[in-house]
Structures are given as structure tokens and as C-alpha cells.
Amino acid sequence: MIITVGLRDSKLSRKQLDELIHLFSSEYEFQPTYLQTIGDRQLDVSLRNMDKTDFFTRDIDAIQLAGKVRISLHSAKDLPEPLPKGLMMVALTKGQDPSDSLVFREGENLETLPSGALVGSSSPRRDKIVQTLRPDLLCVEVRGTIEKRLEKLFQGEIDALVVAEAALIRLELTYLNRISLPGPVAPLQGQLAVLAREGDHEMAKLFASLDSRRHNPGKKMAETTLYLGLDPSNFKTENTLIHCPIIQIFPRDFNLPQIQYVFDDIPKYTHFIFTSKVGVNVFFDCLAHYQYGIDILEGKEIIAIGESTAKAARARGAHVTQVAKEETQEGIIRMLAVQNLDHAFVFLPCSALSRPDLAHFLMIKRIRHQLCKLYDTRAVELKKRPALEEIDEIVFTSPSTVDAFKKIFGEIPKNKKLIPIGPITQSKLNSVFTF
CATH class of the missing domain: 3.40.190.10 (Periplasmic binding protein-like II)
Structure with missing residues (x-):
């Protein structure tokens, strides 16, 4: 046809x-x-x-x-x-990812731009976000294709450029030096x-x-779904589900000096930010290792990415105070961007492979914080590989599952429905595999 x-x-x-x-x-x-x-x-x-x-x-x-x-x-x-x-x-x-990114020339960043530097933009909304981060920057309108606008940046006509992250993903430009902007995004962007x-x-x-606007009851369901993440309990499907975790979590030695140092300050932190269920569980295991009770978190701001992470924190006894509906670091950033954090002291437990965007946001906003890498994520060695030719759809739950799939299977067979959980996993999938 x-x-x-x-x-x-x-x-x-x-x-x-x-x-x-x-x-x-x-x-x-x-x-x-x-x-x-x-x-x-x-x-x-x-x-x-x-x-x-x-x-x-x-x-x-x-x-x-x-x-x-x-x-x-x-x-x-x-x-x-x-x-x-x-x-x-x-x-x-x-x-794709609905957020906006601020692109710089290589070697530059938001803090190094001189006062009065020109930032290419195209909307009052984007201007306001940029000037919230750096009121001394000047926003100027730049029109044309993505390529033409980036050309103006690299030729020095402007000093930074606001671009939709979805465009960078689709054009395979995610290697560019950039940060994710906090705040609201354009409706339907991406x-x-x-x-x-x-x-x-x-x-x-x-x-x-x-069509993402409605459920399609007449849609033919795939027969078999391969779930690559650690916990499929929250994944809803009418298909036959094959759970094949291809990543494994390795908590670091809790007695490492760099971990002991940051856990000594547990009573001083005002905010605890959890970006994954795994991060929640490793953190609370480490908390118990240092003989802190759950009461040490009373009166603290406990922030979680998405309901599944919040549920994991509640299961460990924490009172979750804020939940980012958008299950990405950008979702947390947008939520924090409108809060007064002048006197905050943020604790951010994470994986060694965690994206730096949230920590970068805290740094450029000069918010006191402590990053703690508590665990490593590695690909597993499968004793028996699933027969991919018998699989109809494959669920990738994180960028780590994408890397592990590439290492274990090489390429993705054609005619498979791919389900990446979240825009960051989608971006990783697009960058690792050629479709």
C-alpha cells in the first residue's frame, strides 16, 4: 500500500x-x-x-x-x-523527550559565559527560563533550521542556543555540549x-x-513480551511476559571513605532526592549499616522520581513529600526550579552511571548538595538466552538495559516492537542502535 x-x-x-x-x-x-x-x-x-x-x-x-x-x-x-x-x-x-536544552560550544558552560552573552531563543517562555538561571544573559531570536541555528553558534554569532531535546535526539546530535533547561515546556513538544x-x-x-490520546481496545496485542529490567511488577500487559533481567546491581562497599564521609552528615541534609527504586533500597541498606533509624529523616524533604520510586521509599518507612510526575531528572529539575532552596542541603544517592544533569543543575544554581555513588550497574552473563525470533516486543527499562542488550545480543532483530520506559531510555536506544 x-x-x-x-x-x-x-x-x-x-x-x-x-x-x-x-x-x-x-x-x-x-x-x-x-x-x-x-x-x-x-x-x-x-x-x-x-x-x-x-x-x-x-x-x-x-x-x-x-x-x-x-x-x-x-x-x-x-x-x-x-x-x-x-x-x-x-x-x-x-x-521524544519534551524538554529544552541549552547548547554551548565545546569547552564552555553556563557559568563561563560572560555577562551580556547572547543566547539564541525563539519564545518568551525560553527567554524567561534562561534569565532565571543567568539574569545577565541577553536572549535574541534566531530563526531557521536546527543546522542553521547551530551554525550561528559555532561561528560565534551567538554564545549559546536553546534547542528542543527531541530535535537533537532525532538528528543524532546528543553528543553536543549541552544542559537540560528546567521549567515548563511547550505543549506537545517532542x-x-x-x-x-x-x-x-x-x-x-x-x-x-x-495514537497516544486514547486506548485502542481493538488493537492486536503482541503475543510475547521480553522484559529486560529488574522488576516487572509495575509493567502491565496482556501478553505472555518473559522476565529476563540483563543487568545486575552491585552495591559498593559501604565502608569506603567517600561513602562514610557523606553518611556522617545525614542529620544535616534537608532534602533527599531518589531517582530510582534501586537507589532507594541501596540507600536505606547503607543507612542501616551506619545505624541510623528511619526517624533521622523526620522533617526532611523526601523527593522521588515517579510513583514507583515513591512507593519503594514508602515501603522502607519514608514519608515522601514530593513526587515528580515526569519520571526523569528533568522532571525533578523543573519541580525544584520554582522552589526556594537558598538554605537547602541536598543529598543525592545514585548509581555510578547516573546522568549528571540533576547534579549539574544544583551546581549552577549554587545549591549546597552532596552526590553519593552507592552502586554499580553491570550487564549479566546469561546462562540461557531467550530466542529473540519468538519475541514480539522488547521492554527496555533504562539506558543500562540498552547497553547490556547491545553487549549480549549485538543488534535488535527487525520487526520487533520496542518499548523504552521514559524519554532518556528512548534517547539511548536511538543512539546505540540504527533503525
Whole structure:
């Protein structure tokens, strides 16, 4: 079946189409029509006061309504409200990491930028976040493709650039020197929207399985799911579940001087931040090793990434005071960014492989904190490997499971549904494997 699709003429749009094609079997052939939209042509027009217009979709809408393409593919945040008469959204994908990143030239960072440095941005929301971190920086509007905007950064026309993390993931630019920005993000950022003409029930049915807006009871379920993480108890599926943990946790020696040093200050910390269930359990084991009772945490702020981490902390007797709904370090950062932490002393237990974003945020905000690497995560040696040809979908629970899968199995067989838990795991999956 041939499906004609209209989309913007950019490298990012091509990557978005590749992402969509990957979700379909080979019986479907997508024939793209790439267009320079009015938003791509009129680079002198400011986006700062423009909200939910058809600036980036108008030309594509026109050829779709004229019947020249069957569907159109858009960055969901670019869609006008309401949609043009005659068009309907048939799918809104789960998408990529919705956060914004601040990109620097190699060797530079937020603290080293001089006062008055120019930061490329395109919205008042992004400007406000940047100036919350550094009020002395100047935000200037920069238009054009991601490549053109990055070119301005590397040629010295600007000193830093705000870019959607989803774009960096799709363009395989996650090696760039950057930090994740705290605060609110644009609605639907990172998600893709598929539009069809009103009444095109065939396209609506075809794309229903990709639509994150609703449950699809008629969707055919895969027969067998391979779960690679440590604990599948919170993973809901109607399939036959094969639990094959390919990572193992190795707590470090609690008597190491660097661990003893930070645990001596347990009574002094005001905030404890837990980023995983494993981190919770290793922390409380270490707490008991140093003969602290749970009462030592009374009156402290206990912060958890997501409900599963919060549940693990409660099971160990902690009173969890804050839970980040977005189960990433960025979710914690956005929550902390609006709090007064001038007198806080934060304790951050973590894995040796933990991402540095949260600690970096605490550092640049000059929030007193202590990082403690309590455990290592390593790939296991499987005595018996599951037969991947008999598996329909594979669940990756963390970046560590992605690395371990690569080490153990090499490549991912084709025609498997991949379920990464969270945007960070999705990003890791995209960077390690070629689809």
C-alpha cells in the first residue's frame, strides 16, 4: 500500500518520517512530498508573539485538502488551533523527550559565559527560563533550521542556543555540549501528529495504534513480551511476559571513605532526592549499616522520581513529600526550579552511571548538595538466552538495559516492537542502535 505524505522540507522532517516508517511493516510504502512552508520562507518574521497559527503548516494543509497527499506529518507543537476545516488528527505519537536544552560550544558552560552573552531563543517562555538561571544573559531570536541555528553558534554569532531535546535526539546530535533547561515546556513538544482528511476512515484505522490520546481496545496485542529490567511488577500487559533481567546491581562497599564521609552528615541534609527504586533500597541498606533509624529523616524533604520510586521509599518507612510526575531528572529539575532552596542541603544517592544533569543543575544554581555513588550497574552473563525470533516486543527499562542488550545480543532483530520506559531510555536506544 502506497501512502503519500506531505511534510516540511528539512533534515529534521526527514528524520521524523523515518521514525514514523519504522513503526510500520514493509507492506506500506510512504511517498513524501517536501514543502518549504511560509514559516520556512519568511525568516524575518518573529515567532515570539505567534501562538497556534498555521505559519508552519499552511502550505502542507493546502496540498492535502486538494488531494495531492493522503496524510501529513507535523511536529505536533506547530499545529494551529483549531485544525483547518476538512482535516483531522488520526495520531499523536508518544514522541521524544519534551524538554529544552541549552547548547554551548565545546569547552564552555553556563557559568563561563560572560555577562551580556547572547543566547539564541525563539519564545518568551525560553527567554524567561534562561534569565532565571543567568539574569545577565541577553536572549535574541534566531530563526531557521536546527543546522542553521547551530551554525550561528559555532561561528560565534551567538554564545549559546536553546534547542528542543527531541530535535537533537532525532538528528543524532546528543553528543553536543549541552544542559537540560528546567521549567515548563511547550505543549506537545517532542510529539508527532499525523493528519488525514475528514472522513478518511482507512487512515484513521491504520494509524489508531500509534495514537497516544486514547486506548485502542481493538488493537492486536503482541503475543510475547521480553522484559529486560529488574522488576516487572509495575509493567502491565496482556501478553505472555518473559522476565529476563540483563543487568545486575552491585552495591559498593559501604565502608569506603567517600561513602562514610557523606553518611556522617545525614542529620544535616534537608532534602533527599531518589531517582530510582534501586537507589532507594541501596540507600536505606547503607543507612542501616551506619545505624541510623528511619526517624533521622523526620522533617526532611523526601523527593522521588515517579510513583514507583515513591512507593519503594514508602515501603522502607519514608514519608515522601514530593513526587515528580515526569519520571526523569528533568522532571525533578523543573519541580525544584520554582522552589526556594537558598538554605537547602541536598543529598543525592545514585548509581555510578547516573546522568549528571540533576547534579549539574544544583551546581549552577549554587545549591549546597552532596552526590553519593552507592552502586554499580553491570550487564549479566546469561546462562540461557531467550530466542529473540519468538519475541514480539522488547521492554527496555533504562539506558543500562540498552547497553547490556547491545553487549549480549549485538543488534535488535527487525520487526520487533520496542518499548523504552521514559524519554532518556528512548534517547539511548536511538543512539546505540540504527533503525
